[in-house]
Amino acid sequence: MEIRQARPEDAREVSGVISELDTREYGYSDIGHVMDYIRRGRYYVLCENGAVVGAMALKPVEGSCQIYTIASRRKGGGRALVEYAIQKCRKEGVPKLWCWSMAHYKAKGFYGKLGFEEQYLLKKQWLGMDCFFFGKVID
Ligand SMILES: CC(C)(COP(=O)(O)OP(=O)(O)OC[C@H]1O[C@@H](n2cnc3c(N)ncnc32)[C@H](O)[C@@H]1OP(=O)(O)O)[C@@H](O)C(=O)NCCC(=O)NCCS
Secondary structure, three states: OEEEEOOHHHHHHHHHHHHHHOOOOOOOOOHHHHHHHHHOOOEEEEEEOOEEEEEEEEEEEOOEEEEEEEEEOOOOHHHHHHHHHHHHHHHHOOOEEEEEEEHHHOOHHHHHHOOOOEEEEEEEEEOOEEEEEEEEEOO
């Protein structure tokens, strides 16, 4: 498996993988939205035998780095993508990696395993849904 920056021709596959995150109210997999993020250089893909099996969008926010979306269809892919983001932050001197995660994704254990020590539940935080904030200081 390899991780690389996504290209416009990956958009449909990225959209398929990311559709895991869609809610009734919001479509992260919307192809226009995915393409916009790819063109801004924000999407990274995890590939296996030439196929996209995982994807992650990173968004710079006021000197920190937000994991905007992440999904993996291969065990170990989630860790590989987050470790890629950590390395990227380290290389660029970005001191913080963080994300919002809707409670129904049940991703608390995943971020805990990856060393996100800051974990807060904000009730009805986004479109009336409970969301976790997960944060990690990059040292
Ligand atoms: C969450 C997700 C990205 C994790 O990817 P993954 O490839 O399954 O994760 P990994 O196998 O790399 O897991 C890393 C570690 O976290 C653990 N883990 C993974 N998902 C977990 C979960 N939901 N709860 C508890 N622990 C979890 C793994 O067991 C593994 O532990 P280990 O290192 O001791 O073996 C993936 O399940 C997914 O795409 N889910 C749907 C989309 C989603 O919810 N994304 C998160 C939005 S914030």
